[in-house]
Amino acid sequence: MAPDPTPVTEPFPISHIAGRYLLFDINAISHARRHHNICGVLIGTLPNLSQQNVFLGIPLELMPEEARVLVERGHAYIVDDVRAHRKGCLEMSRDERLKYLREMDRQGLEFAKGVREKAEERAERALREKGLVGRRGKEESEAPQESADAEGVSTSNSLLDSTPSTSPSVAVPEKKLEPHFITPTTSYPPLSPPSTDAALPLPSVPKSYPLFRYLNSRGYFAMPGLRFGCNYSVYPGDPLRFHSHFLATGLDWDEEFELLDIVGGGRLGTGVKKAYLIGGEDPEATPAEEEEQDGASAKPVRAFSIEWAGF
Amino acid sequence: MADEDEDLSHLRAPEAADIDLDEETQDFRFLDKLAHHDTSSLSLPKRGEKDFESHSTNLQLETLEASRQAMHRVLSIPRTHTQKNHILGMYHPETNMAYVEKVKTQHFLTIGRAKGGKEWLLPEEALFLIERGSMDCRWPVDLEDGEGAEVGAPMSLQGAYAAFIGFEGGVGGKLTLEMYTVYAGLKRSGYVVFRHGSWDDDRAPIQPLAQKEEEKPKTGYLSHFFAELWRRISTPSHIIPSQNLAFGPLIKPGLFRTYADIYRLLQIIPTHDRTSPPQFLLPSSSDNPFRLHFDVWKTAGSQRFRKAKRPSPDFRICVINARETSIPTGAQLNDLMATVPDDPPKGTGQIYQKLKHGRRNVILAVVDNGIPSYIRVADCPFSEEKVALCRKTTRGESLRSPIEKADDEGMLADALGFTFKLKKESKNETTGRSASGG
Numbered sequence: 001m002a003p004d005p006t007p008v009t010e011p012f013p014i015s016h017i018a019g020r021y022l023l024f025d026i027n028a029i030s031h032a033r034r035h036h037n038i039c040g041v042l043i044g045t046l047p048n049l050s051q052q053n054v055f056l057g058i059p060l061e062l063m064p065e066e067a068r069v070l071v072e073r074g075h076a077y078i079v080d081d082v083r084a085h086r087k088g089c090l091e092m093s094r095d096e097r098l099k100y101l102r103e104m105d106r107q108g109l110e111f112a113k114g115v116r117e118k119a120e121e122r123a124e125r126a127l128r129e130k131g132l133v134g135r136r137g138k139e140e141s142e143a144p145q146e147s148a149d150a151e152g153v154s155t156s157n158s159l160l161d162s163t164p165s166t167s168p169s170v171a172v173p174e175k176k177l178e179p180h181f182i183t184p185t186t187s188y189p190p191l192s193p194p195s196t197d198a199a200l201p202l203p204s205v206p207k208s209y210p211l212f213r214y215l216n217s218r219g220y221f222a223m224p225g226l227r228f229g230c231n232y233s234v235y236p237g238d239p240l241r242f243h244s245h246f247l248a249t250g251l252d253w254d255e256e257f258e259l260l261d262i263v264g265g266g267r268l269g270t271g272v273k274k275a276y277l278i279g280g281e282d283p284e285a286t287p288a289e290e291e292e293q294d295g296a297s298a299k300p301v302r303a304f305s306i307e308w309a310g311f
Numbered sequence: 312m313a314d315e316d317e318d319l320s321h322l323r324a325p326e327a328a329d330i331d332l333d334e335e336t337q338d339f340r341f342l343d344k345l346a347h348h349d350t351s352s353l354s355l356p357k358r359g360e361k362d363f364e365s366h367s368t369n370l371q372l373e374t375l376e377a378s379r380q381a382m383h384r385v386l387s388i389p390r391t392h393t394q395k396n397h398i399l400g401m402y403h404p405e406t407n408m409a410y411v412e413k414v415k416t417q418h419f420l421t422i423g424r425a426k427g428g429k430e431w432l433l434p435e436e437a438l439f440l441i442e443r444g445s446m447d448c449r450w451p452v453d454l455e456d457g458e459g460a461e462v463g464a465p466m467s468l469q470g471a472y473a474a475f476i477g478f479e480g481g482v483g484g485k486l487t488l489e490m491y492t493v494y495a496g497l498k499r500s501g502y503v504v505f506r507h508g509s510w511d512d513d514r515a516p517i518q519p520l521a522q523k524e525e526e527k528p529k530t531g532y533l534s535h536f537f538a539e540l541w542r543r544i545s546t547p548s549h550i551i552p553s554q555n556l557a558f559g560p561l562i563k564p565g566l567f568r569t570y571a572d573i574y575r576l577l578q579i580i581p582t583h584d585r586t587s588p589p590q591f592l593l594p595s596s597s598d599n600p601f602r603l604h605f606d607v608w609k610t611a612g613s614q615r616f617r618k619a620k621r622p623s624p625d626f627r628i629c630v631i632n633a634r635e636t637s638i639p640t641g642a643q644l645n646d647l648m649a650t651v652p653d654d655p656p657k658g659t660g661q662i663y664q665k666l667k668h669g670r671r672n673v674i675l676a677v678v679d680n681g682i683p684s685y686i687r688v689a690d691c692p693f694s695e696e697k698v699a700l701c702r703k704t705t706r707g708e709s710l711r712s713p714i715e716k717a718d719d720e721g722m723l724a725d726a727l728g729f730t731f732k733l734k735k736e737s738k739n740e741t742t743g744r745s746a747s748g749g
Contacts, residue, residue: 015469015472015473017472017473017476017477017488018476018477018479018480018487018488019488020476020488022472024467024468024469024472026383026386026387029386030379030382030383033379034379040681041680041681041682042386042681043492043495043681044442044468045439045442045443045495045499046385046386046388047388047389047390047442047443047444048388048444050442050443050444050445050499051499051501052499053496053499053500055339055385057385057386057388058386058468059468059469059472061488061680061681063680081469081472081473081477082473082477082478084473085469085470085473085474085477086478089450089464089466089470089474090404090450090451092450092464097452097463097464100464101462101464101465104464104465108391111389111391178393178394180391180392180393180394181391181392181394181397181447181465182389182390182391182392182465183389183390183391183392183441183444183447183448183465183466183467183468184389184465184467184468185389185390185467185468185469186467186468186469187467187469187470187473190464206634223682224679224680224681224682225679226633226677226679226682226684227679227682227684236364236365237364237365237375238375238378238379240339240375240378240379240382241361241362241371241374241375241378242361242362242363242364242365243361243362243363245364
């Protein structure tokens with residue numbers, strides 16, 4: 001497997017906003033997916049592809065269970081993003097702001113340069129395909145308006161003009177380039193990444209958490225399961241590549257539940273080519289050895305899968 | 312019979328219409344091809360092939376790696392604004408809103424409200440515009456230590472979520488991340504979405520019953536008089552007390568002019584009365600989750616939507632957080648239903664259509680950690696549809712009672728007569744024609 005595009009230093013921050021756990025850093029999102037089986041739910045709109053609901057983008061919403069697993073194992077910590085922004089952005093000093101604006105201007109200029117270069121490349125390629133000389137085409141694509149307005153010469157004329165002009169490829173005056181405005185994805189900078197000392201306590205989780213943690217430690221991926229009437233739909237690997245295998249519902253060890261739940265879950269699961277899975281944590285058992293590394297509270301979990309036999 | 316059918320159903324290959332792209336995590340490799348060309352005319356890729364389980368072959372690992380990298384690239388697309396298309400927004404911390412001085416794109420046909428020469432954006436509207444890369448929002452500048460004309464620092468996407476969702480509680484707002492998820496999802500599908508009028512209140516006011524169209528007596532006074540006389544003679548003047556039900560026949564020997572009268576006598580189970588004006592059963596409470604949040608309109612092709620003069624909405628949506636809210640009680644549902652307009656089914660449609668439509672309906676958007684499911688809840692007038700009588704008129708259709716049929720299609724009917732139906736977002740219907748603007 002190829003190495004990460006950009007390595008992430010652990011623990012990485014998880015934004016806590018209005019009671020929800022969000023990830024904004026693309027590297028952290030990829031990292032959690034690759035190394036910790038945490039895929040979360042992308043809830044943001046993709047710029048340029050903002051008229052569809054099939055592919056979504058940043059931010060990534062983590063279930064409280066996912067956030068908790070990451071924090072318990074020391075991979076991440078939780079940051080009060082609301083307070084950080086209130087302090088860092090609403091009360092930003094003038095110097096800081098100007099510095100930040102200059103930096104954004106520089107990035108914007110760089111981006112504009114990139115866009116122009118790409119456009120030139122495209123224009124050149126298109127012209128070459130048509131059998132025209134790239135260099136001449138370049139000049140035309142860059143300054144169509146100037147040539148048309150100032151000299152009154154149509155662009156097609158300048159193309160046919162056979163007199164060698166004076167080095168047209170350097171005709172990109174730097175000052176003509178207008179910087180694009182950029183909306184950054186994360187707030188670092190201008191905010192400095194928060195320190196781990198100010199981390200918030202562990203997220204509170206539903207009673208299905210032990211089952212989630214157990215499945216996660218076994219390399220399974222989980223997504224929210226309301227659509228299938230369960231707590232989690234569980235994947236054997238990255239949901240990008242695999243179909244889910246289980247519809248999991250976490251219960252307490254001694255909890256009584258309706259037998260009809262088994263029938264309903266089993267039938268629904270079988271109908272969508274999955275198995276219904278129930279599981280819970282034994283509160284009286286001693287922690288199993290392999291589980292111990294995950295945290296002192298990890299007790300053994302038993303899980304059962306239910307499938308319609310279909311004789 | 313029915314059982315056999317059901318067992319067979321999962322053996323069939325899935326039909327094309329059954330495949331819902333939303334249901335599964337999609338392979339971002341398809342988008343990757345598109346992401347390199349930033350043209351505005353992008354079409355969506357087809358569903359990808361997935362594997363059943365890991366077999367650790369190089370092929371599988373490489374495919375997965377390619378998918379992950381494609382996802383990484385697509386998610387890394389920056390939000391940039393050219394000088395020409397730049398919409399500059401300014402954050403206003405006191406109200407947790409944003410304002411735009413110069414309105415340039417069509418987005419503002421269905422977003423924002425003009426006040427004092429500026430276009431004001433509610434938190435969800437501002438956040439959505441920032442997220443889709445259509446607006447460059449700035450943090451406010453402290454005027455005390457600088458000149459007035461200075462530009463503020465750009466608000467990052469992270470900052471926008473922290474502000475518009477996170478600060479919202481501090482200014483007494485009610486927007487939660489779940490509501491925003493629903494708002495943004497509907498906007499992406501092309502619907503027009505505005506806050507319901509009662510947003511700031513604990514619940515919306517009671518909506519009165521719909522006016523019944525007056526039935527004009529077609530016949531003359533004399534025949535009307537006789538008809539009335541017959542009706543009085545033939546309709547039972549009293550309801551049989553329950554202790555008498557154990558004895559004696561429900562239908563006493565007598566003069567019956569129509570079957571309807573006999574059937575009326577057979578109806579001994581009381582039903583919910585929809586002719587009396589609705590009433591709240593619970594006291595008003597600020598933490599009642601079942602209240603209307605959004606009004607939703609389909610984008611009609613030719614008709615231009617005017618945000619200042621909005622027509623009656625096509626759908627009313629109540630956003631529910633699946634992790635904090637349980638299934639509504641009858642009283643909660645009654646109170647929610649009382650706040651949506653009475654919308655009786657029109658004309659003489661088929662009985663099942665009428666039942667499905669219901670008298671009042673609302674859409675519950677149940678959000679489970681960022682994934683919304685839309686459920687339509689309708690107040691189902693079972694007692695108003697005379698099954699036995701229409702058996703005569705529509706023959707082939709009414710061999711089975713509507714209740715049986717409703718059951719088959721996954722509707723649940725309870726004593727109050729509500730139906731629940733999972734609603735598929737009809738996005739294909741609107742996506743193409745929606746106002747794209749940017």
